[in-house]
Amino acid sequence: KDSSEKKHKDKEKTKHKDGSSEKHKDKHKDKDKEKRKEEKVGASVGDTRECSVFPPRSKDEPDDDGFYVPPKEDSKPLKRPREDDDKDKKVPEGDKKKKPKKEEEQKWKWWEEERYPEGIKWKFLEHKGPVFAPPYEPLPENVKFYYDGKVMKLSTKAEEVATFFAKMLDHEYTTKEIFRKNFFKDWRKEMTSEEKSTITNLSKCDFTHMSQYFKAQSEARKQMSKEEKQKIKDENERLLKEYGYCVMDNHKERIANFKIEPPGLFRGRGNHPKMGMLKRRIMPEDIIINCSKDSKIPAPPPGHKWKEVRHDNKVTWLVSWTENIQGSIKYIMLNPSSRIKGEKDWQKYETARRLKKCVDKIRNQYREDWKSKEMKVRQRAVALYFIDKLALRAGNEKEEGETADTVGCCSLRVEHIKLHPELDGQEYVVEFDFLGKDSIRYYNKVPVEKRVFKNLQLFMENKQPEDDLFDRLNTSILNKHLQDLMEGLTAKVFRTYNASITLQQQLKELTNPDDNIPAKILSYNRANRAVAILCNHQRAPPKTFEKSMMNLQSKIDAKKEQLADARRELKSAKADAKVRRDEKSKKTVESKKKAVQRIEEQLMKLEVQATDREENKQIALGTSKLNYLDPRISVAWCKKWGIPIEKIYNKTQREKFAWAIDMAEEDYEF
DNA sequence: CCCGTGACTTAGCAGATAGGGG
DNA sequence: CCCCTATCTGCTAAGTCACGGG
Numbered sequence: 001k002d003s004s005e006k007k008h009k010d011k012e013k014t015k016h017k018d019g020s021s022e023k024h025k026d027k028h029k030d031k032d033k034e035k036r037k038e039e040k041v042g043a044s045v046g047d048t049r050e051c052s053v054f055p056p057r058s059k060d061e062p063d064d065d066g067f068y069v070p071p072k073e074d075s076k077p078l079k080r081p082r083e084d085d086d087k088d089k090k091v092p093e094g095d096k097k098k099k100p101k102k103e104e105e106q107k108w109k110w111w112e113e114e115r116y117p118e119g120i121k122w123k124f125l126e127h128k129g130p131v132f133a134p135p136y137e138p139l140p141e142n143v144k145f146y147y148d149g150k151v152m153k154l155s156t157k158a159e160e161v162a163t164f165f166a167k168m169l170d171h172e173y174t175t176k177e178i179f180r181k182n183f184f185k186d187w188r189k190e191m192t193s194e195e196k197s198t199i200t201n202l203s204k205c206d207f208t209h210m211s212q213y214f215k216a217q218s219e220a221r222k223q224m225s226k227e228e229k230q231k232i233k234d235e236n237e238r239l240l241k242e243y244g245y246c247v248m249d250n251h252k253e254r255i256a257n258f259k260i261e262p263p264g265l266f267r268g269r270g271n272h273p274k275m276g277m278l279k280r281r282i283m284p285e286d287i288i289i290n291c292s293k294d295s296k297i298p299a300p301p302p303g304h305k306w307k308e309v310r311h312d313n314k315v316t317w318l319v320s321w322t323e324n325i326q327g328s329i330k331y332i333m334l335n336p337s338s339r340i341k342g343e344k345d346w347q348k349y350e351t352a353r354r355l356k357k358c359v360d361k362i363r364n365q366y367r368e369d370w371k372s373k374e375m376k377v378r379q380r381a382v383a384l385y386f387i388d389k390l391a392l393r394a395g396n397e398k399e400e401g402e403t404a405d406t407v408g409c410c411s412l413r414v415e416h417i418k419l420h421p422e423l424d425g426q427e428y429v430v431e432f433d434f435l436g437k438d439s440i441r442y443y444n445k446v447p448v449e450k451r452v453f454k455n456l457q458l459f460m461e462n463k464q465p466e467d468d469l470f471d472r473l474n475t476s477i478l479n480k481h482l483q484d485l486m487e488g489l490t491a492k493v494f495r496t497y498n499a500s501i502t503l504q505q506q507l508k509e510l511t512n513p514d515d516n517i518p519a520k521i522l523s524y525n526r527a528n529r530a531v532a533i534l535c536n537h538q539r540a541p542p543k544t545f546e547k548s549m550m551n552l553q554s555k556i557d558a559k560k561e562q563l564a565d566a567r568r569e570l571k572s573a574k575a576d577a578k579v580r581r582d583e584k585s586k587k588t589v590e591s592k593k594k595a596v597q598r599i600e601e602q603l604m605k606l607e608v609q610a611t612d613r614e615e616n617k618q619i620a621l622g623t624s625k626l627n628y629l630d631p632r633i634s635v636a637w638c639k640k641w642g643i644p645i646e647k648i649y650n651k652t653q654r655e656k657f658a659w660a661i662d663m664a665e666e667d668y669e670f
Numbered sequence: 671c672c673c674g675t676g677a678c679t680t681a682g683c684a685g686a687t688a689g690g691g692g
Numbered sequence: 693c694c695c696c697t698a699t700c701t702g703c704t705a706a707g708t709c710a711c712g713g714g
Contacts, residue, residue, distance in 0.1 A: 261704065269682080269705065315677065323704095329676060330704085344678085393680095394708060403706075437707055438681055476671090479709070492679085492708060539682065548697070620682070622700095627680055650700065 108251055110339035111346065111659040121316045121340060125291045127246035127255070129298030130319045130332055131239060133262035133281065136160045143213045146206035147199055157190045161278060164265045166210035173267065179276035183265060186278035246318060246334070247295075254335035255318065260287075266325045270404035270439025274325055286321045316340050326402060337655040346659060349630040351488045352496040353670060359497065362485050363388065370451045376472040380481055382455050383409050383470050387494050390446065391534050393437060394475040394491035406435045409491070410475050415465035419456055420445075428453035440538050499531045499628035504670045506530045507637050518605050521647055522612055524637065529615060531624045539620040552610050559603045566596045626653070631660035636668035 116122075138159060144151050145162060154162060165174065165183055173179045184202040191199065199205065224232075243258045263281040266274055284304035291297060293311045300306050307321075319332035334340050355362075366388075369381030386392050387409050395408020407416065416434035423429040426447045436442045448456075459469055475491065482489040506527035511520060542548070570592040577585040625634075631649075635657070638645050645654065645661060654661060 257703075259703090267705085272705095317677075320676095326705090328705095331677075333678080341679095348679090396708065398707095406706085408707085438705075440682080475709075490709065537681080542698085544697070551697085623681060652701070 107658065108339075109659075109662060110251075110342065111663060115343060119314055122248050122313050123292075124250070124295065125246065125248050125313070125318065126295030127291060127298060127318050128243045129289060129300070130287065131243045131259045132284070132301065133260055139163070139210065139213065144209045146209070148204040149206070152198070155192045155195060158187065158192065158195050160263075161187045161190045162205075162207060163210060163214070164263070164278070166207035167214050168265065169207055169211040173275060176275065178273060179265075182274060182276035183278070186276075190278070248334070248338070248340065251339065253338040253340075256333055256335045258332060260321070261323075261330065268404060270406065270435060272404045273401055274403075277325055280324050282321050288320045290315065290318055290320070335655075336652075337658065342656070342659050345656075348496060349500065349632070349670075351493055352500055352630070355486060355489060355493050355497045356501065356670070358486055359388075365485070367451075370449075370455055376477075378455055379459060379470040379473045380478055382452055382459070383473055383478060384482075385448075385452060387491050388498065389448075390432075390444065391495045391498050391536075392442075393495070394478065396475045404435070404439050406437060406439055408436060408475075410470055410473055410478060412469040413465065414460050414463045414467050414469055417456065417469065419453065419460070421453075430456065436536065440536065442536050495535060496628055499535055499624055500630040500633060500670050502531050502534055503527050503629050504633050507633070511637070511641065513641075516601075516604075517643060517647070518609075520641055520643060524634075524643075524648060525612055525621065526615070528621045528625060528629070529619055531629060532619045532621050535624055535628060537620045537623040538618055541617050545617060549610070549613065552606065552613065556603065556606045556610060559599065559606055563596070563599045563603055566592065566599050570596050625649075626656070630670050631657035632664035632668045633670050635660050635664040636666050639664070639666035 136156065138156055145154055145159070146152065165187070168174050180202050188196055188199070244255055245252050246255055247253070260282045261279070264279050266272075266277045266279045268275045284300040285307055287300075287306050289298060289306050289309045290312055291309070292313075297309055317331040317333050320329050322328070323330050336342070336345070362384075366381040366384045369377050370385075372378050372381065387394070393408035395411035397411055398406075407413065412434065416432060418431040418433070420429040420431060421427065423431075423445065428450055429445050429447050430453070432442055432444045432446070434442055456469075459471075463469075463471075479490045482491065482493075507524065510523040510527055512523065515523065570589070573585065573589045573592045577589045634648050635645065637643070638648055649657060649661075
């Protein structure tokens with residue numbers, strides 16, 4: 001005990017050493033307070049960021065368009081020259097909007113400005129409120145619903161809910177017992193008393209006619225003329241223009257989800273106990289609006305009122321409501337390209353980089369803790385080892401019966417692991433098999449250190465399969481401990497850290513300087529894939545996978561034949577040239593040579609594509625790219641090897657990572 | 671310390687869209 | 693130019709984590 005207490009004290013000491021100079025921080029905080037009083041915006045010099053030298057935001061007014069152009073002064077000389085300032089504009093890129101005006105929009109570089117003091121998210125916020133789901137349109141008279149073989153006209157409310165079911169008829173979950181039970185129970189609540197007394201058995205309900213009608217409708221939608229499609233597109237654009245943006249602190253920012261979720265049947269992931277329940281229609285009376293006091297407050301639809309209008313600048317959301325399935329709160333927030341999301345994202349990677357600096361110490365620490373006299377400490381240390389080594393999620397406890405039965409590290413149960421003292425020639429293998437987030441299966445056989453193995457045996461002693469593996473541990477205990485090891489450290493920082501560091505290492509290892517661009521991109525994708533595997537980011541193999549693979553293979557075969565032909569032609573041209581010895585035939589040889597080269601390159605490209613796709617069958621790269629990989633690593637890699645950034649990031653991704661694209665140089669190190 | 675709540679990030683899937691080949 | 697598929701985007705569920713009150 002003694003020694004462990006000592007260690008604890010040491011830990012405390014190191015914390016302060018590690019904590020990026022507490023004193024300084026406090027000073028800055030004080031400064032922040034002062035500035036806040038002075039009504040100056042964004043006065044924080046909060047942390048180690050380079051941007052702290054930049055001038056504070058200035059309040060300027062919108063121009064006539066209502067579009068907010070960042071102040072000119074902001075673009076005065078910076079300490080870092082940026083030769084690629086206007087690169088983005090030159091990039092032709094998919095959006096062939098006929099409005100040249102859009103492209104001229106100056107991109108605001110929020111990352112060159114100072115941040116707000118901790119806790120304050122904005123000074124001014126104005127928006128138009130949410131867009132509600134379109135009202136229900138009753139079915140035409142000729143679309144029938146049958147109960148027990150007889151036509152039955154449903155009340156509007158009951159009909160609406162019935163259509164939700166009818167639209168899902170082809171889906172297998174309409175056959176699931178829980179789904180049907182939940183649906184039927186909620187449907188009956190919407191029925192009139194007569195309907196309720198008649199419709200007592202879901203199996204006697206015949207939705208097929210309704211279902212056919214919807215299929216015909218969607219078919220008709222596909223067959224619409226160009227003009228009609230354009231009309232819909234225009235309408236969507238209008239909606240986006242009006243409701244899709246807000247003004248936050250002098251800047252027009254894109255909103256992520258300005259449309260309220262329409263009513264429908266809840267489809268949880270995996271074996272969800274609430275699947276099939278009715279997700280009710282959200283009304284203005286459910287909606288809380290958040291905006292500035294001095295902004296133009298959005299008007300509720302005629303004849304309606306908001307539940308509440310508040311002015312809370314300690315939060316980032318514009319609109320919220322409570323959803324009826326889990327009783328959780330849903331929000332309307334800004335797009336990832338916005339300042340408010342981008343800053344947070346940047347900060348996340350900075351925290352992970354701070355972990356990089358002390359991860360060795362932390363690893364030594366938890367290895368020591370495997371020997372602790374205290375069970376609690378040992379469990380914590382083994383759990384942390386899993387989180388670090390295997391990139392497991394923290395694993396909060398969940399309310400039973402409310403959600404699908406899934407687990408993370410701290411909530412692992414005895415039944416989720418198997419211990420093999422020896423397996424396939426390896427010692428001390430732990431076999432993991434459990435459902436994680438989104439009911440994605442985690443299956444892995446991992447050789448672990450002997451001490452870990454012995455500890456696991458100990459933790460499992462005298463326990464039932466359904467008992468918690470770490471019975472003295474939860475995420476709160478773990479995170480409190482992590483907080484002591486490093487300021488801002490939580491379980492998920494390890495995922496971010498390990499993902500990003502793995503990408504960086506893999507890129508170093510896999511990139512061959514002599515490769516051409518497609519081959520280098522394959523290497524990038526492989527590095528990305530290593531991360532996706534680490535984080536267990538899976539996807540269902542695309543429905544058309546086999547077919548598309550076959551297509552690609554036949555393309556390759558065709559290309560091979562083409563190559564063979566070209567080679568034959570080259571050969572005969574050479575022979576011809578040897579005989580004739582004239583200029584013309586020499587030229588022919590040259591052009592044939594070129595043709596062969598071209599085809600070889602094309603073939604290579606196709607083969608690379610095939611490899612890439614095959615290796616990617618069940619792996620989703622997007623999630624790690626978007627949420628775990630410090631974008632500056634990728635940007636630096638692109639700059640180093642002369643790979644156009646568009647090969648790595650699509651338009652949305654480039655918008656989200658604009659800060660990284662702008663600031664990372666080729667020598668960036670995570 | 672426990673528990674519920676709130677805010678925010680992370681997740682896979684399905685439908686929309688675009689772009690390359692015939 | 694059109695079609696068909698590969699990729700992108702929108703959607704919303706499902707996590708993480710902090711906080712406050714008892």
